[in-house]
Amino acid sequence: MLNFALNIIGNDWIMIALAALVLLLGTKRLPDATKKLARVMAQYDKTKNMVHDEIQKAKGEFNLNISGPVMSERQKLETLAKSLGVNTEGKTDDDLRNLVNSKIGGSAKLDQDTTKQ
Template structure:
């Protein structure tokens, strides 16, 4: 039947938004609104950068680089152990768990016997 969709692409949307802003805000309030928007965007960028820096600081010496999906528990253990500088050759899963735990400074889980 009838197709009432707008076939507007690209820069046409920018013009429509600008005209709508001028009509809604008027020419006197538009500069103030753009200044406030610029301040909000600057604060957002500043906060985003601060959060990224904090994440990098928290990450610290641990350089975990996973290039693709890790499919098995063994691959997860090996990836984590390699990132901590542990040699994974000839070690069982339990050995790797204990080595990773000791490198990270953790303690035994409550349901495990610490004497093992």
């Protein structure tokens, strides 16, 4: 049997797509189509930047940089506390929970079932 698969890679696809656009749209409508495509791309970038800015505003002052997975509840608490600027030395898990909650603005006591895994 004959194999009609196209083994075209890279820039060849771009040239085929441009030739197909010229054939489909014609030379008169191609500039209008590219202008519309440019407007769509500009609106996409504007919306993407707006969403990114809103996420940064919502994130606020909390800088939670976690470099990898944490293995225990204590490590989770210490990671949160350090990112919020709380000293973790000599404090129990409950003390750290209360300090983290007070910094974040949550309730003073967390449900034990939701914090342990």
